[in-house]
Structure formats: structure tokens, C-alpha cells
Amino acid sequence: MNRKNIFTITLCFCFIMQMFSQEKQVINTTEKYKQFGLVWGLLKYHHSEVSKGIYNWDEIFVENIDKLESIQTQTNLDTFLLNFVLSVKESKIKTDTTTDNEFTKNVDYNWIEQYSVNKELYTRLKKLENNTSIGNYYTSKSGIPTFENEKGFKAFDYKIKSHRLLELFSFWNVIQYHYVNKYLMDKNWFSELENFIDDFANGNSQLKYELAKTNLIVSLNDSHSYFFSKTVLDSLFTFKPPMTIVDVNDTLVVTRIFNKLVEKDDLKLGDLIFEINDMDIKSFLKQKIGTKISSSNEAHLKYWTRFLMWNKEDSIKVKIKRKDLVTTKYIHLYKTLSKDEDYSSLPFFSYKKEWQIIDDNIGYINLKTISKDDLKKAFEEFSNTNGIIIDLRNYPKSISGSDIANYTYPERKEFIKVLFSSRNRPSLAKFDKPAISAIVDPFKAGGKNSKYYSKKIILLVNNTTQSKAEYIGMAIQASPTCITVGETTSGAPMNVTLFKLPDATEIQFTAMGGFYPDGTGVQRKGLKIDHFVKETTSNFTEDQYIIKGIELIKSTTNKEN
Template identity: 70%
Template sequence: MGKKNIFAIVLCFFCILQMVAQERETINNTEKYKQFGLVWGLMKYHHSEISKGKYDWDAVFIENVDKLEGVDTQKSLDEFLLNFILSIKVSKIKIANDRDDLFKRNLDYDWIEKYSGNDKLYTYLKQLKDNTIISDYYVSNQSLSKIPTFENEKGFKSFDYKIKVHRLLELFSFWNAIQYHYVNKYLMDKNWFSQLEYFVDDFSNSATQLEYELAKTKLIVSLNDSHSYYFAKPIADSLLKFRPPFDVKVINDTLVITGILNKLGKKDDLKLGDLIVEVNDIDIKSISKQKIGSVFSSSNDSFLKKWSNRWLMWNTEDSIKVKIKRSNSITTKYIHLYKTFGDKDYSSLPFFHIDKEWKLIDNNIGYINLKTISKDEIQKAFEEFSNTNGIIIDLRNYPKNISESDITKYTYPQKRKFIKVLFPMVNRPSLANFDEPLISSIIDPFKSGSKNSQYYNRKIILLVDGSTQSKAEFIGMAIQASPNCITVGENTAGSVLNIAVFTMSDGTKTNFTSVGAFYPDGTGVQRKGLKIDYFVNENTSNFTKDQYILKGIELIKAVKENVN
């Protein structure tokens, strides 16, 4: 017998041993739950019959996860998954030839390749992935738009967080909705699929309500979406038992005491303007990420400051260690925290504040605050400001009474497109396209203004910060398309336009940004926030004078001086 033949026999022998070993290799619970949850989700959103809502798919999940207890090898799991798929017949399979212009950065089906050694299972999974005959029971469009809704997700009636399989249903119900219908998934800090095993372990091992709520919070925080607010009472109760007798504001990674209850502050020798540079021996930026960023979803650090200002100094104990800087001295000490305050003697730093919605400032500069201003007041403001040197529009807020067209009618010389929107394709999971909503045949919501030879053609300064979010960012993008607009401030919240609301299995609701927002040139806005021309350089000694407005005045005066 030749050497080649001997080598082939030995190789074959080892291959057989390897196959036998794989067949006998045990599979852990995390892997079983993960693989079943993936197949269950694929069928929910890709199967021609299941997507019609003919089956109680949550109950199917519960029933089959319980059956997984008897599955102990990958081979037996493959058989289980194959039988599960075959248990519900597909009426039709239709494969589409996708257009080249579809947005495909959220496609993530590589996990199917794991089953390439099982021809039958692999073929069925690939067919499901490619099927385009999909109904809209689990995800549909709002009328006259292409924003996804999940109105038939109503929760699991008998949900009990103490039951592991119920917690796993909660996880996979939400995880798969995000996997297939969150158009901004590709922008997450961590790949959504890569975190699944971690989520499975977290939900599986939650022995208490607090652990369960923390698992759910981590899941939602992973979206990196400022729209995705969720703060359960057990978490709040565990983290926010005691609060400080003062208010703070984050300025360049330092906490400034901006308001204080005088008697309680005096007890710890605290004063207005004191700078807190460390909390529990950790610098402010790091502890903000650890303590606040772990429980609040945020698109960027600018938005995270909102929650840090409010909650960073709260604690589980009635004192907290801080390093305080005052003038040229630095002191490290524990300060008292309280559940309630009897002291009502409150003082604050003298912040600069314009108390009117619109007024002339600095001789011949107009100022408009969009927070509560009405359409009629905007008209009066632009009429009075028609001969000013420039206008400052303050969008460090959420406008309550106006739309973008109420401003652009005065700032555009003609109608123009100011935003490009990426819509998820409801009947094509994971895909999206830059498309117009159905109402665009009547009114195009992504164009604004009209032909206007009398438009305001002097400098417009737009003020924005981390509180500029959602509708405010949409309005901001419209204002930015004005011919003479300069944007001043810091990164906005990075969560533009509408939200999708998803009811989780336990009945709680969570949100996520439902579309993707881009400038007409293709620059993305989700997570980044609006384009900024001049970043405001606030520091701990000048922030009370409103550096945003001062910078706006400076820029308008510079233009006037250049013209003269």
C-alpha cells in the first residue's frame, strides 16, 4: 500500500472521529437558546404564513424552549430546528432581484452559514432569508408614511419575570425586532449580533426583579439611541436613594455647583461655583460613562450630559466622596446626601437669561427663542427684524407650537430640499431605501420654503446643544438650509425625526428612532447630531454669561464690519 493511500485512510479515520465527537459534543443552554431564538425570529419576520399573524408566535416560543431541555448536542439541535421549521408550511417562496440602490448595511445573516453542513436545514434557512412574500401583521406602516409600527405587539398576557422562558421571550421578541427593523442598527457602538450571547446569559440568570430590569436596561442602552429612554422604578430605587442639596452642570468634564440649599451646603462647606473634579476617586467623564451611560441610552456624549446633570451626584448611601476645587485649593471629602430636604433657602448662580420669546438685543440684532413661540409671533418678529444686522435663532429647546415651514417661509428664497430620509422596508427585513413617504405626492415634507424675493438675506445664527433633539433637530436642519445660516453650539442629541414604539413581552414600552436622517449631501445626522460651524468654548468661569449668544453676536458683528 502506497504512502498516499495510507495517508488518505488515516485522514478519513480522523474525519470520522471528528464527526463522531461533534455528534456527541454537548451544547450549553446559552447556545441552544441563542440558536432557537434566531430561527424563531427569522420565521416571524420572513415566513409567508407566520407574518400574517395566523399563529400565537409568543406561545410557540414558550412551548418550544421548554422542549429544548432534552436537546444536548448540536446534531440533535439541528434536527430540532429543522422539525420546527417544517412544522409550519410555507405557501409560497419568492426571491427578489434587489435593486442596487437599496441600503444594505444592516444585513446580518451570516449566522445561517453555521448550518452549511446540514444541507436540508441550511436550504430552508436560506429560502426563508430570501423570501419576499411577507405580510405586515408584526410590523406595518403608518398610514400615508413609511414609518414602521408594531401595533400587534401587545405583550405576553401571563408574563412573569420569575419564569426564565418568559424572560427569554422578552429578549428575543425585542432583539429580533431591532435586528430586522431598526434602520440605524449599523451605527451601534457594538455589533448587535455579537452581543446576543451576553444578553441571553443576562436574561437567563436574572434571579431578582432588579437583575431582570438591569438586563432589560442594558439591552435598550445598547441601541445608542437618545430616543430609547427606559428607567425602571427598581433601578431608580436602587441607584437614587439619596440626593445632594445642590444642582450641578457639566462643563468640560467638571461639575459646577450652580444652585444650592444654603444651610445644608454650609454644613459641608459647599459654595456656589465650587468645581467637583472627581466623584468616588473617578474623573467626571469616566464616572458619567460608568454610572449614567450604563442605564441611559444616548446617541452621543453631548446628550448624556443631560442625565449626568440630573443624576450623577445621587447615590445609594447618604454620603459621597468628592474632590472639590475652589480658587487655588483642592479638597477631598465626603459630603452629605439626603432623602428629603427641610431647607428651602435656595440660591443659584446669576445666569444670563432673555425672558422674552423674541426681542432686539445689542442694538440691532434680533433674537428668537423657538421653545414656546407661536406662528403669529414669528411673523411679527421677522417683520420687526427685517432691517436688522442679523438674527439669532435659539433652538436649545424643543419647539412646542411651530413647524419648520413657519421659519423657512421667511429665510428661503425658494423651495429647497433640506433632509434626506432613510426608511426601513417593512416587507423586506433588514433592507432600507432613501425614499419619500406616500404623502410626497401631495406635500413633500422634506422640502420647505417657497419662492420669496423678500426673504431675510442677512446672517442667521442658529444656536443648538445636547437638548436639541428629534423634531428640534428636524427644524434645525431646515433652518440650516437657509442661505446665510451659521450653526453655533455643541453636538445635538443625534436622534432625528419620528420614533417607533415597541411593546415588550412584559407590557412595558420602549422607543427607538424609526428612520435615518441625512443631509442632502449624504452626511449622516443620527448619533452625530447637526453640523456645527462654531463649537462654543464654555469654561467653568464664563458659562453663566451664555457664550452661545455672545458668539452669535460676535459673528453677526464681524459680517457687518466686513461689509462696511
């Protein structure tokens, strides 16, 4: 017998053994749900007919998911999945495998390879993977994903397992195919799917169900994706402390107290809390808040410090330092705190006006509420100042980055690159511009201006600088004399999109990716910082951001003189 015949026999034997092994392999319930949910999602966004919305795709999910109970082996499941694919009108296929100029870090179709033994199923799924002949019923083709036709599932009931699994796979698949920042998550979205399935499959009480949903959304690591379940909040954050705290370098400072309520616990303004329930503040924040709130980074997580001492019991254990004395005690907590309660607060220095001259000929602008007209007046007034401090530790209500660039750019320039979903290629993305860019490029600002403000500009940012504020910050940073001072920002610079879950809960997530013109990403990282502010528990009542800004402007002025 020649070598060729031996090789052929060996190959056939291996194939037969593989088929035999698969036929005998018992498949677990989680794996059955997983594979069906993957195929269902692929058809939803890649099939030419399903993606037009001509099928009630949620109803079809619910009708089929319970049929998996009788399936015992992978071979049987392959047959079921093939029949499921064949149950809808055959898809029109327009294949495009090119990825030139496309952002491919979110592409993840390797799971289709498991069906290579079933040639017909495998071939059909592979064709759908690269199909560009798709409708836009479930999302738009504008590059900015919108989901207006996701209206919830009629008569949704979390007590029904098929409904809970529909909730999971509806959201999981929209993130899988239309979330351009998916590649930035801490944990791989696909690898987490089995854990999500177990959570939703077993979430037969309202609290378990709402916790499963919370865990799902927290996994996005997106500061825009906050979700507050009343059931979860009521179960974990029932009682409140009789004080307000602020996180300064992972130490909590008591900044406000309800005078009568704190007497029994001997609490005073300025007390330092550095342990809660025998854990350091940073670790406790991650464990208690980080598992319930989606955050792009640790800086944004600190924004939710105010919930840190809320508890499901009416007291909480803390370790407190007052001067050199350290004590461990339980602080009483309360379900309600009266608005009329007498209270005391630490004095914080802040500038009250939207714009003014400060500290020996330095301009100050607070962007929170300033109008375009006042912005114009401010820059006219500041034309001969030694420098300007622009405060962006807020969310501007009335101005845009372009409004400021008109005074701070010598010429028109690009300040941001934006990553959009590809219009007919789920999972892919592209650095693109909206249709209006044919008229005016929205990612450029400023214009020819020989009288632009050329002295030092100090931009102040912190963890409250988010979304539109970060976008405006990027525009200001492109000013040739700008220096950014502060701490890491929220790390969610672009617009949000809304997705309505089957249970009618609306979840938002960042719709695009924001990058500096040099390609540096801002999502999760936050804005570039030139000088980080070093606040301490002894100096935080004085505005260290402003102090640093004045110092930088004066140092430049002294050099020039």
C-alpha cells in the same frame, strides 16, 4: 488510483469526520437558546404565514424553549430546529436577492451558514432570508415601523426563565430586522447576543431582571431609547445631593444650594467638583450614567448630569476646588428635598421674550414656545436688522422647520434625506419618501421668495436640541446665510416608534435615519456645527452662545461697511 478518485475519497472522509465531530459535540445552554431564538425570529418576520399573525408566536416560543434542556449535541439541535420550522404551514416563497438602491449595512444572516451540514434545514432558512412574500401583522409596510399588535404576553412572570428569554428575543429580533440605525451601535448587535442571553437567563431576581433589560436598551446608543426602571433607580439612586450642578467641560459647577442643608458640608455657589469617588467627572459619568441611560453621544449623556451625584448611600466622596483651595470631603445626601427649603442660585442671563431686538439692531428668536403668528411678526420686525439669532436650545412646541424656511429660503429646496425600512425586506432600508410625497415633498421647504431674509442667521444648538428640534435645525441650516453655533446635539433627529415588550414595558427607538442632502448622517453625530462654544467655569453664567452669535453678525456687518 487516479487523482479524481483520491480527491473524492478525501472529500467523503472529511464530510464523515465533520458529521462524526458534530454528533459528538456537546452544545452549551446559551448556544441552544441563541440558535432557537434566531430561527424563531427569522420565522416571525420572514415566514409568509407566521408574519400574518395566525400563530400565537410568543406562546410557541415559551412552549418550545424548555424542550431544549434535553438536547445535548448540535446534530440533535439541528433536528429540533428543522422540526420546529416544519411545525408551521409551509411558507410561500417569493425570492428577491437584488439589493440595488437598498441600504444593506444592517443585513446579517451569516449565522444561517452554520446549518449547511443539514441540507433541508439550511435550504429552508436560506429561502426565508430572501423571501418577500410576508405579512405585516408584526410591523407595517409603510416604511415607518409600527408594532400595534405587540400587546405583551399574558400572565408574564419575570421569575420564569422562558418568559425572560421571550422578553429578550422579542426585542432583540425587532431591532435585528427593523432598526435602521443598528449599524451605528458601539457594539455589534449580533455579537452581544450571548451576553444578553446570560443576563436574562440568570436574571431571576427583579433587580437582576431589570438590569438585564436596562443593559439591552442602553446598547442601542439611541438618545430616544430612554428606559427608567424604578427598581434600578431605587437601588442605585436613593439619595440626592442638596444642590444642583451643571457640567462645564467635565467639571461640575455648583449652581444652586439648599442653604441649611449645605452648611454642614461647607458648600457654596460656584464650587467646582472635579472628582467623584476618586474618578474624574467624564469617566464617572460614563461608568455611572452611561451604563444606565441610552445615549447617541457623549453630549447627550451630559444631559443626565443631574443624576451624577445621586447615590445608593447617604453620602458621596468628592474633590472640590474653591478659588485656589482643593479639598476632599464626603457630602451628605438625602432621600427627599423639601420644595419649601430656602435656596440660593447663581445668576444666569437669558432673554425672557420669545422675540426681540437685542444689542444694536440684532434680532433674537426663541423657538421654544413661539407661535406661527409671532414668528411672522418677528420676521417683519427684523427685516432691516443686521442679523438674526435663532435659539434652538430647546424643543419647539408650535412651529416647524418649514415655517421658518418660508422667510429664510429664496426658493424651495431639499434639506434632509430620510432612510426608511424597506416595506417587504426586513433588514434592508431605502432612502425613500412617504406616500404623501406624491402631493407634497415633506423633505423640501421654502418657495420662491425674492424678499427672503438675506442677512446673517445664527442658529444656536446644544445637547438639549433633540428629535424634532434637530429636524427643525436641519431645515434652518439649509438657509443660505445660516451659521450654526454651539455644541454637539443629541444625535436623534427623526420620529420614534414604540415597541411593547412581553412584560408590557413600552420602549421607543428612532424609527428612521436622518441625513443631510450630501449624505452626511445626523443620527449619533448630531447637527453640523460651524463654531463650537468654549464655555469655561468662569464664564458660563453669561450666555457664551449669544455672545458668539453677536460677534459673528457684527464681524459680517463691519466687513460690509
